[in-house]
Each structure stands twice: as structure tokens, then as C-alpha cells.
Amino acid sequence: MPALADAARIDPASSRDPELIASLRAVSKRYGPHTALDGFSMALRRGEVVALLGPNGAGKTTAVKLLLGLLRPASGSVRVLGRDPRSSAARAAIGAMLQVARVPDMLTVREQIELFRSYYPRPLPTPEVLRLAAVGAIEHQRFGTLSGGQRQRALFALAICGDPALVCLDEPTVGLDVHSRRQVWEQVSALAAAGKAVLLTTHYLEEADALAHRIVLINEGRLVRAGTPAQIKQGVAGRRIRCRTQLTPQALRALPSVTAAEADQERVVIFTHDPEAVLRRMLTEDAGLSDLEVTTASLDEAFLALTTA
Amino acid sequence: MSDAIPLTFEPAAPARLRAVVREIEYEFIRLVRTRAFSLSVIGFPLVFFLLFGLRAHDAETTRYLIAGYGCFGLGSACLFGIGLGIAMERAQGWLELKWASPMPRLAYLAAKMVSSAAFALIVTALLIGLGVTLGGVTVTLSQGLRLMALMLVGSVPFTALGLLIALWVPPTSGPGIINLIYIPLSFASGFWMPLRLLPHWLQAIAPALPTYHLAQLALAVFGFAPRAGALTHWLVLAGFTLLMFAAAWITFVRREHQA
Structure with a gap:
């Protein structure tokens, strides 16, 4: 890191x-x-x-x-x-x-x-x-x-x-x-x-x-x-997971490959390089997870998430 | 741009002196160009003097007011030049930028003090000039020099007071607060008229004011105050100076500690 x-x-x-x-x-x-x-x-x-x-x-x-x-x-x-x-x-x-x-x-x-x-x-x-x-x-x-x-x-x-x-x-x-x-x-x-x-x-x-x-x-x-700027950009870019879950942003940030996680109204937004691994863990730990959405994160978005968490 | 990194460097004395001289030079230029300052500090005593100090066949009043308005000019130069000047530079963040630079700390204060004293000397010289030419009074060379020397030394206690004001007064209300302190102080110390013309209670509290002692020393030059009391006046001014510097220093150190 x-x-x-x-x-x-x-x-x-x-x-x-x-x-x-x-x-x-x-x-x-x-x-x-x-x-x-x-x-x-x-x-x-x-x-x-x-x-x-x-x-x-x-x-x-x-x-x-x-x-x-x-x-x-x-x-x-x-x-x-x-x-x-x-x-x-x-x-x-x-x-x-x-x-x-x-x-x-x-x-x-x-x-x-x-x-x-x-x-x-x-x-x-x-x-x-x-x-x-x-x-x-x-x-x-x-x-x-x-x-x-x-x-x-x-x-x-x-x-x-x-x-x-x-x-x-x-x-x-x-x-x-x-x-x-x-x-x-x-x-x-x-x-x-x-x-x-x-x-x-x-x-x-x-x-x-x-x-x-x-x-x-x-x-x-x-x-x-x-x-370096390249490392930072690489680190913050990636995928964005958005869903309803019982898991707290704090707990999610502790997961490997999660660069940022924050509450967004009713849902949680997570930035990661490895959305599959993160989702596997999340689904195991929270059977009630719903409204799932995975998208590509923009650089600004990811940076904002990092610094407003 | 040179690549040298000054790893170990203690600024040599001539370099420090150069910085002090530059600081004084530019502070004076800055004050002269700041019309709100230069016009009022020089203008007020001169206008008052033209109005009240040049009555025909009244050389006594003319000479009294050369000394009195000279003191008044000294006080306003120091309180506005140093007190308000530092308060504003502090509030604007400019003082912080200078503080981050290797500026010799003493240069900053020295520049403020010397520039303000220079204004006091200009005011006094102009008052003497007007008194001699328009008022037709006699001011001997010795009297003129003694008065000027007094203004120079008198700038020290006012610098100390100005410094304390700079640390406590918010710059936006600065001019108002300084006037509120200084105008009554000038009046009660006999800058504008002899104390015997003032209410008795004012005469009673005057000796408690540092400005009274300065005025007495200035007036003694023209024989309006007994010269016998000079030592007391000097001691009071010295004590006042130490008190103000100590209070300013304690304030400053306490804030540094909080920083």
C-alpha cells in the first residue's frame, strides 16, 4: 500500500x-x-x-x-x-x-x-x-x-x-x-x-x-x-458498489481491497478494485443485502469518497 | 537559480543590519504614502496650531502649544502607526508571512518605532517653524533640540503602549478605540490647554497618566513646568514603559504557547 x-x-x-x-x-x-x-x-x-x-x-x-x-x-x-x-x-x-x-x-x-x-x-x-x-x-x-x-x-x-x-x-x-x-x-x-x-x-x-x-x-x-499521482489514481479508481446493508461503512472499510466506504442516505457506497471478493464477503455476512448496483467509479468521485469518509 | 542548500548558516551581523535598515526605510515610505495616516498625524496638530496657537500678542500660548501639540503628534504617530499598523497586519495574515520569513524579529518593531518617531519629529519641526515664522515667537536652538530629543525618547513609552494595543484591539474597531483612549488622555494631560484651566478632579488624576509626565517634560523646555520635577517624570515614564512591554510580552508569549 x-x-x-x-x-x-x-x-x-x-x-x-x-x-x-x-x-x-x-x-x-x-x-x-x-x-x-x-x-x-x-x-x-x-x-x-x-x-x-x-x-x-x-x-x-x-x-x-x-x-x-x-x-x-x-x-x-x-x-x-x-x-x-x-x-x-x-x-x-x-x-x-x-x-x-x-x-x-x-x-x-x-x-x-x-x-x-x-x-x-x-x-x-x-x-x-x-x-x-x-x-x-x-x-x-x-x-x-x-x-x-x-x-x-x-x-x-x-x-x-x-x-x-x-x-x-x-x-x-x-x-x-x-x-x-x-x-x-x-x-x-x-x-x-x-x-x-x-x-x-x-x-x-x-x-x-x-x-x-x-x-x-x-x-x-x-x-x-x-x-505518485499514478499510484493515487490507481488506488482511488475502480468499481463502485451501492446497496442497502446492515454492515456499517466502518466495518466495510476494514475489508481488503476496499478504498473507501460511506453511507449515502439509506444505502452504502463502497469503492474497491475487487468488487467480486468484497460482494462475496458482504453477502455472506448480511443475508438481507438488497438494491445492489455495481458501476465503474470516476476518479473525482472516488477521490471525493476518500476524503469525505 | 543556485543549487546550493545553506545547511549551516548564521546570518552575519552586517546582513542583519541591512535588513533592519531596509525594514525602517520601507516602513517609513509606506506610512508616508498612506495618506489617511500621514495627513492626519501631521495635519491635525498643524491645523489646531494654526487655529488656536497663533493669536496675536500671545507668545505664551504659541509656545505652550508647540510643546503640547508636539506631544499630541508623537502620541498619534505611535498609537496609529504602531498600534493600528501592527493590529491590521496581524489580522490580514501579513504579519504571519513576515514571521515565517527570516526577518530579524527586532527589525519589525524597530521599523515601526523609528518611523513613528520620525513623524513626531516632522510634526515638532513644523510646529516650531510655524511658531517662529507666523507666530513670531522666539525658540532658541537649545530649546528646539531639547524638544526634538524629548520626542525621540518619548516615542519609546508610546511604542510600548502601541504594542499592547496592537495585541488586544481588533483592527476593524481599532481607530475608534484608539481615539477613545487617546483623545481624553491628551486632554487630561494638558496637551491642548494648561491643566489649571481644567476641572479640579481632572487635575487630580492627571499625575496618574503617563502622557501627563511627557507633557510636563515638554512644557519644562519652555519654562511652563518646573524643571525640578524632571526626574520623577522620567521615572514614571520608564516604569510605564516597562509595564507596557511586560504586558505585551506576556500576552505574546501566552499566545505563542497556544499556537
Whole structure:
């Protein structure tokens, strides 16, 4: 199972992995009664784009803020270049793009870039930042006058201007049109090609599929699945069984080959690669099973089932 | 883009200093361009001064109000520039982005403090200029410099108060709350008129206000307050500063802990 494979790869022994840039290990984080992350683990390596994929409130932003040292974990460990992300040495190796409600209006794109460059020990030259983020045409515009797409590109420029080893992008394409979204995708790919580790959060499967080398599926603070886009798609696609049964979704999820199961009004919906085996078990355990229907599941449907279960 | 990963790096002192200087430079530019701030912080004391401070044959009032409105300008620069400024950047998520960057933590506060102090100096210089040219009063070089120096040092207690306000005041109601605190404080501390013209009960509580002690120091420059009490005023201001910084620090650490 891909999830297990990934968990094995970020075993403490892998801290000697020279390609490892950042990791979360068995991290839990609570806000009062709400559990944002629950024993969550993931790793980021050089030259790799990892998409943290999940619905709103799944814990994606919390994971990013832990990596940025903005939050501290209740348990587990967070490391960036082998250090606590709160240390100034680790911070100097991180660039971030967060969901910002408003940017101070009065500074120009170039001024803001110059300011952020001054924070880093070895920043990229300003012309290169302007080129990489495609903000050359708007460098003398104030932030207050930028369109949504321009603003995201300018924030992207701030994330990369320090030439960091790790770039965290929290929902970089939210609210962007198709053209601007493609532009961000190209920039993200270029970052990875330049050897950066990129963490990107998104709730679009399409985006994760197009961009990421690996996808980490997260829901309700738990790792649901991790693997390459192909593995994830293979894992979530398959057949959909729909029927009335006494068996609970929880019990059904425990069956081998079941990727997701959830109640849907009076019935239960199950996603699996091996519908015959699952049905054989179900019919044995519940003689009253009725209204049976087996169909091919669409990718989106299966993904939704995985992350809303 | 370079492939180098900075594995071990402690930022050198010159690099940190450069960040502090940049932060101050851009914070000042930002405040100047924010008209709602720059026009009101400089405009209000100047307009009041033109209205009330330039009466013919009344050099006393003119000089009193140079000191008083100077203090008033200092307070509004710090409370709005620092208090409201930080409160808004915090609410918008901008502060978080800066906090995630390797920005030297002190640079942020230093930039806010120095920029606000710069505005206070501009206000005071303009007041002196208007008083000397339009009001025809004499302000000696020594008096002018002493007043400016006082504004510079006086920005520290107001920065401390502004910081505490930033941590507690919700940004949307920020301007209202700050005015609600600051306008009565200015009035009761004698920024606008001599205390002896105020109701007796106000005169009685004035010494409990930090702004009163600042005003007394400023007024002493022109001989409107006894210079003998200066030490007490400085001690009260120092105590107030420590109290505010401590309260802000405790608030900050407690929230960090919850985070």
C-alpha cells in the first residue's frame, strides 16, 4: 500500500538521507477540542514537488504552518534541513506563500521584493526574481493595484527571492483563472527543476496530478494515502458498489481491497478494485443485502469518497 | 537559480543590519504614502496650531502649544502607526508571512518605532517653524533640540503602549478605540490647554497618566513646568514603559504557547 511505503521511507533512519529537506514525523496538533493533525507524517526531498491534497479543514494549512515554524506540534517532530524550523538557520532556507487576506497596499512589487531579499543571507538577484515570477511588467505597481493573478505572482516572488531550499505554497492558485493557474504551475515546475523541494497544498486533484511528483492525501488530520499521482489514481479508481446493508461503512472499510466506504442516505457506497471478493464477503455476512448496483467509479468521485469518509 | 542548500548558516551581523535598515526605510515610505495616516498625524496638530496657537500678542500660548501639540503628534504617530499598523497586519495574515520569513524579529518593531518617531519629529519641526515664522515667537536652538530629543525618547513609552494595543484591539474597531483612549488622555494631560484651566478632579488624576509626565517634560523646555520635577517624570515614564512591554510580552508569549 502506498501509504505504508511512504511511512516506511520517512523512518527516523532516513534522517541520514542527503536528499531529505524537510519532514513531519508522527505530528499531532490540536486547537482546543479540534484535532487538526493526528499522527501525521510526510517528507520532502530535493527537486521534488509534493502536493498535500485534501478538502478544506483537512489539516493542510496546519502542516504548512508547522513546517514554517509558525506553530509548534503537540507531539511528534518537525525538521527542516535537520533543524527546528523555528531556528533562524532553518528559516533562512524556507520561502513561503501563505493565504494573505490583504497585502500592505502602498509598497510596489519591487520594493516588497527588495525588502524580503534583505532578510535572506544569499538572495537571488532582483532581475532574476522578477523573471522567475513573471512580475517584470508590474514591478513598479503598488500591491493595492494588482489583480488577483498578479498578486499571487508577486507573493510567489517573495517566496522564492531568498533562494530557499524549501518552498511552501499554501493554495497558490486559489481564486485564479485558468491562464494564471497554468502560469503558477509552470513556475512551480521550474522551482523543482532547479533543485528546490516544493510543498504545495491544494484541493484540486487535477492540480496535484499535473504538478506533483508525489501526492499526499490528507483528511481530518490523518494521512489517507501517499504515492505518485499514478499510484493515487490507481488506488482511488475502480468499481463502485451501492446497496442497502446492515454492515456499517466502518466495518466495510476494514475489508481488503476496499478504498473507501460511506453511507449515502439509506444505502452504502463502497469503492474497491475487487468488487467480486468484497460482494462475496458482504453477502455472506448480511443475508438481507438488497438494491445492489455495481458501476465503474470516476476518479473525482472516488477521490471525493476518500476524503469525505 | 543556485543549487546550493545553506545547511549551516548564521546570518552575519552586517546582513542583519541591512535588513533592519531596509525594514525602517520601507516602513517609513509606506506610512508616508498612506495618506489617511500621514495627513492626519501631521495635519491635525498643524491645523489646531494654526487655529488656536497663533493669536496675536500671545507668545505664551504659541509656545505652550508647540510643546503640547508636539506631544499630541508623537502620541498619534505611535498609537496609529504602531498600534493600528501592527493590529491590521496581524489580522490580514501579513504579519504571519513576515514571521515565517527570516526577518530579524527586532527589525519589525524597530521599523515601526523609528518611523513613528520620525513623524513626531516632522510634526515638532513644523510646529516650531510655524511658531517662529507666523507666530513670531522666539525658540532658541537649545530649546528646539531639547524638544526634538524629548520626542525621540518619548516615542519609546508610546511604542510600548502601541504594542499592547496592537495585541488586544481588533483592527476593524481599532481607530475608534484608539481615539477613545487617546483623545481624553491628551486632554487630561494638558496637551491642548494648561491643566489649571481644567476641572479640579481632572487635575487630580492627571499625575496618574503617563502622557501627563511627557507633557510636563515638554512644557519644562519652555519654562511652563518646573524643571525640578524632571526626574520623577522620567521615572514614571520608564516604569510605564516597562509595564507596557511586560504586558505585551506576556500576552505574546501566552499566545505563542497556544499556537
